[in-house]
Amino acid sequence: MNISFLAIGNELIQGKISEQNARFLAQKLEEIGLGLKYLLVAGDREDDLTDAFQFLQESSDVIICSGGLGPTPDDLTAQVFSKFTQKPLELHPEILEDIKKRFQLRGIKMPLTNQKQAMIPRGAKIIPNYQGTAPGFELEHNQKIWCFFPGVPREFQAMTQQYLIPRLKALAGITKALAGKTRRVYGLAESQIADILAKISFPPEIYLAYLPDFPEIHLRLSVQADSPELAKELLNQASEKIKSALKEYLFSDDDQPLEKVVGDLLRQKGKTLAVAESCTGGLLAKRITDIPGSSDYFLGGFITYSNQLKISQLGVSEQVLKEKGAVSSEVATMMAKGAREKTGADLAVGITGIAGPGGESGEKPVGTVHIALADEQGIWERRFQFLPLSRETVRILASETALEIIRRRILGLRMPGEKNEPEKEK
Amino acid sequence: MNISFLAIGNELIQGKISEQNARFLAQKLEEIGLGLKYLLVAGDREDDLTDAFQFLQESSDVIICSGGLGPTPDDLTAQVFSKFTQKPLELHPEILEDIKKRFQLRGIKMPLTNQKQAMIPRGAKIIPNYQGTAPGFELEHNQKIWCFFPGVPREFQAMTQQYLIPRLKALAGITKALAGKTRRVYGLAESQIADILAKISFPPEIYLAYLPDFPEIHLRLSVQADSPELAKELLNQASEKIKSALKEYLFSDDDQPLEKVVGDLLRQKGKTLAVAESCTGGLLAKRITDIPGSSDYFLGGFITYSNQLKISQLGVSEQVLKEKGAVSSEVATMMAKGAREKTGADLAVGITGIAGPGGESGEKPVGTVHIALADEQGIWERRFQFLPLSRETVRILASETALEIIRRRILGLRMPGEKNEPEKEK
Numbered sequence: 001m002n003i004s005f006l007a008i009g010n011e012l013i014q015g016k017i018s019e020q021n022a023r024f025l026a027q028k029l030e031e032i033g034l035g036l037k038y039l040l041v042a043g044d045r046e047d048d049l050t051d052a053f054q055f056l057q058e059s060s061d062v063i064i065c066s067g068g069l070g071p072t073p074d075d076l077t078a079q080v081f082s083k084f085t086q087k088p089l090e091l092h093p094e095i096l097e098d099i100k101k102r103f104q105l106r107g108i109k110m111p112l113t114n115q116k117q118a119m120i121p122r123g124a125k126i127i128p129n130y131q132g133t134a135p136g137f138e139l140e141h142n143q144k145i146w147c148f149f150p151g152v153p154r155e156f157q158a159m160t161q162q163y164l165i166p167r168l169k170a171l172a173g174i175t176k177a178l179a180g181k182t183r184r185v186y187g188l189a190e191s192q193i194a195d196i197l198a199k200i201s202f203p204p205e206i207y208l209a210y211l212p213d214f215p216e217i218h219l220r221l222s223v224q225a226d227s228p229e230l231a232k233e234l235l236n237q238a239s240e241k242i243k244s245a246l247k248e249y250l251f252s253d254d255d256q257p258l259e260k261v262v263g264d265l266l267r268q269k270g271k272t273l274a275v276a277e278s279c280t281g282g283l284l285a286k287r288i289t290d291i292p293g294s295s296d297y298f299l300g301g302f303i304t305y306s307n308q309l310k311i312s313q314l315g316v317s318e319q320v321l322k323e324k325g326a327v328s329s330e331v332a333t334m335m336a337k338g339a340r341e342k343t344g345a346d347l348a349v350g351i352t353g354i355a356g357p358g359g360e361s362g363e364k365p366v367g368t369v370h371i372a373l374a375d376e377q378g379i380w381e382r383r384f385q386f387l388p389l390s391r392e393t394v395r396i397l398a399s400e401t402a403l404e405i406i407r408r409r410i411l412g413l414r415m416p417g418e419k420n421e422p423e424k425e426k
Numbered sequence: 427m428n429i430s431f432l433a434i435g436n437e438l439i440q441g442k443i444s445e446q447n448a449r450f451l452a453q454k455l456e457e458i459g460l461g462l463k464y465l466l467v468a469g470d471r472e473d474d475l476t477d478a479f480q481f482l483q484e485s486s487d488v489i490i491c492s493g494g495l496g497p498t499p500d501d502l503t504a505q506v507f508s509k510f511t512q513k514p515l516e517l518h519p520e521i522l523e524d525i526k527k528r529f530q531l532r533g534i535k536m537p538l539t540n541q542k543q544a545m546i547p548r549g550a551k552i553i554p555n556y557q558g559t560a561p562g563f564e565l566e567h568n569q570k571i572w573c574f575f576p577g578v579p580r581e582f583q584a585m586t587q588q589y590l591i592p593r594l595k596a597l598a599g600i601t602k603a604l605a606g607k608t609r610r611v612y613g614l615a616e617s618q619i620a621d622i623l624a625k626i627s628f629p630p631e632i633y634l635a636y637l638p639d640f641p642e643i644h645l646r647l648s649v650q651a652d653s654p655e656l657a658k659e660l661l662n663q664a665s666e667k668i669k670s671a672l673k674e675y676l677f678s679d680d681d682q683p684l685e686k687v688v689g690d691l692l693r694q695k696g697k698t699l700a701v702a703e704s705c706t707g708g709l710l711a712k713r714i715t716d717i718p719g720s721s722d723y724f725l726g727g728f729i730t731y732s733n734q735l736k737i738s739q740l741g742v743s744e745q746v747l748k749e750k751g752a753v754s755s756e757v758a759t760m761m762a763k764g765a766r767e768k769t770g771a772d773l774a775v776g777i778t779g780i781a782g783p784g785g786e787s788g789e790k791p792v793g794t795v796h797i798a799l800a801d802e803q804g805i806w807e808r809r810f811q812f813l814p815l816s817r818e819t820v821r822i823l824a825s826e827t828a829l830e831i832i833r834r835r836i837l838g839l840r841m842p843g844e845k846n847e848p849e850k851e852k
Binding site: 012013014015019022023024025026027029030035036037038039040041042043048051052055058059189190191192194195198209210211212214220275277280281282283284285286288289290292293294295298299300301302303304305306308309312313342343344355356357358385387389390391392 | 436437438439440441445448449450451452453455456461462463464465466467468469474477478481484485496497498499500528529531532533534537538539540556557578580701703706707708709710711712714715716718719720721724725726727728729730731732734735738739768769770782783784817818
């Protein structure tokens with residue numbers, strides 16, 4: 001059963017407001033195992049609406065429309081659809097009474113223009129609207145089902161839940177169950193993941209979607225099955241396959257941000273964390289403290305943007321700064337060490353780099369970032385060369401990499417750049 | 427000239443993510459006096475795409491498509507369009523080289539699947555993508571212009587500005603001069619601004635749009651006139667009227683973020699800045715250092731998330747912490763003072779508050795934030811009660827208010843909460 005959605009309104013097509021009903025509808029449909037074929041947005045213009053009706057009549061079995069049912073002259077939906085189907089508009093006195101009553105309740109006499117909202121194409125079934133003046137209606141036309149609703153999100157959403165979803169379930173004879181989960185991956189490109197997962201066979205009930213969310217790739221796994229038990233089983237089987245294929249690159253099974261995963265690990269191990277940031281300028285600490293409850297494990301840190309603060313607050317050596325430069329292994333190491341000593345944290349991270357634009361030198365181009373980690377095992381340090389797409393992307397990549405380094409260190413996994421990273425070298 | 431937009435992607439039609447490109451495109455088109463006829467969203471399915479191409483080919487003169495150009499098997503746009511137009515896909519070695527280089531820079535060998543992104547329908551013109559691996563392309567088919575772009579908003583938006591808008595201007599033969607500027611306002615609600623501006627009359631050539639961008643309101647002023655000179659003159663007149671009506675609430679005339687405005691003021695006055703953050707956890711420093719060149723005036727700061735660090739790094743008194751609590755005027759003041767003394771900065775800001783969820787007490791609900799500023803004039807401090815909509819909104823409001831406090835202090839304007847804020851009391 002092909003279902004499409006037509007949102008009607010000049011304000012939608014002009015980008016004044018975002019279309020909110022389509023996303024709500026798509027999510028409600030997914031809950032009952034259905035999906036949209038097309039979402040079409042058109043303005044309140046007769047010719048555009050006629051062509052849109054024609055396209056959807058040909059391509060879909062059920063067409064859900066919202067908007068253009070208001071009382072003002074620019075609202076044309078019912079009139080144009082009446083012409084399109086050659087089913088004349090008829091006045092429904094019971095709707096008119098209802099609209100009049102609504103105005104009475106507000107102590108206002110119904111303006112004449114509102115009479116228009118009681119005009120419905122012949123043969124249509126009225127869909128009640130308990131939230132506003134304009135009712136919806138459903139009509140069969142040349143074997144296709146057309147449903148019309150007001151565009152106001154509150155009204156559309158209530159009518160979708162009360163009328164449309166039960167109606168579609170009945171039309172589709174739905175008995176299937178659904179289950180979906182999003183996994184998050186960092187350190188592999190979308191195409192690398194696709195290459196790895198191409199070797200796995202999934203049953204046809206499983207559908208895998210790639211949702212790149214820079215700098216991560218999110219994988220959404222959904223399934224349609226005849227019972228919730230079967231859905232769960234199929235999903236678990238697919239999950240296990242993905243897990244063992246992507247190994248430690250999969251950092252969250254249940255759609256959690258990396259800073260949450262790292263925070264949970266720290267809490268679990270009873271470890272505390274501090275940071276010393278130069279080029280990221282607070283972004284790493286900001287991400288860590290985005291998570292409620294992060295005070296359980298995060299002590300705080302230093303934003304040593306100037307060399308002066310690197311020296312006075314973290315004990316970075318003035319001579320090393322002069323000889324090696326602020327962006328160097330030595331300075332990153334001293335920053336991590338200094339932050340750990342000053343705060344008494346179990347783990348401390350130091351970041352120094354060139355976020356750009358500007359600031360690069362021959363051997364240190366924009367995107368060069370040194371990240372060091374100090375803990376009871378000692379110091380780990382590495383130079384990274386990020387793609388200098390923009391200042392923002394360099395800073396995001398640096399903070400993401402720092403979080404990933406903490407995660408790998410706590411879990412005892414291979415650290416970035418260490419041998420035996422076969423997926424990365426592929 | 428009828429322009430339509432086709433957004434392609436399963437995740438869009440399934441309601442997992444909202445379509446962001448259409449609204450951006452519609453606004454950019456409006457700035458040059460053009461508009462969209464249709465917005466169509468379809469999933470990555472061959473038949474659906476073919477029918478969508480057919481519908482748009484018949485109904486529009488220019489069709490702009492986004493999405494489905496990725497390397498994975500579910501990305502079908504170029505293949506389906508190639509079939510639709512019967513223009514075979516051809517490998518472009520120069521694109522392949524470019525993609526390979528991008529992977530090389532990251533130290534990875536290009537996965538074979540990415541080769542697909544170098545396959546473009548015969549006769550198409552390549553549209554460069556400086557932000558990602560997939561280039562776009564433009565093709566004329568039966569007198570209609572088709573443009574394809576990646577769906578990633580960052581890439582789509584950059585390519586729209588760099589390529590599409592100039593191209594459409596040329597196609598439409600736009601000769602009218604346009605001038606548009608976005609002004610940014612903080613501290614007044616949209617309805618307050620509307621009330622104030624309702625008293626001003628603008629000539630009909632001027633179009634004023636309200637673009638709320640939490641927590642700011644941006645005002646976009648555009649004008650269409652017969653010559654660039656006239657456009658500029660009309661715009662300047664309108665600008666002056668808006669400026670004198672909104673007074674110091676208008677903090678940027680030319681669409682600059684508040685952190686940039688504050689940074690420019692600091693540089694101009696030769697002043698340096700340091701921060702001490704508790705509840706914002708690095709967000710304020712992150713915003714300040716979002717601006718390239720911020721090292722000219724920003725020394726750095728302290729993220730004293732734990733009380734322990736407030737004491738050891740900023741010299742906050744243990745007794746005051748016990749008696750008044752970490753969220754208090756006294757602690758905010760000591761944080762600002764401590765940061766100023768430790769760093770030698772001219773100005774230092776201290777922020778301590780309850781971002782939530784949790785952490786509130788009877789007289790200190792979620793959203794309570796104390797902000798202090800220390801400079802050569804002494805200390806300024808105030809308690810703010812932000813609407814506790816979410817942890818994120820409290821933190822954004824706290825960082826925005828801190829920046830606004832710095833701006834007002836440097837400019838010698840009334841500080842928040844001081845008398846003579848007539849517009850706010852209205």
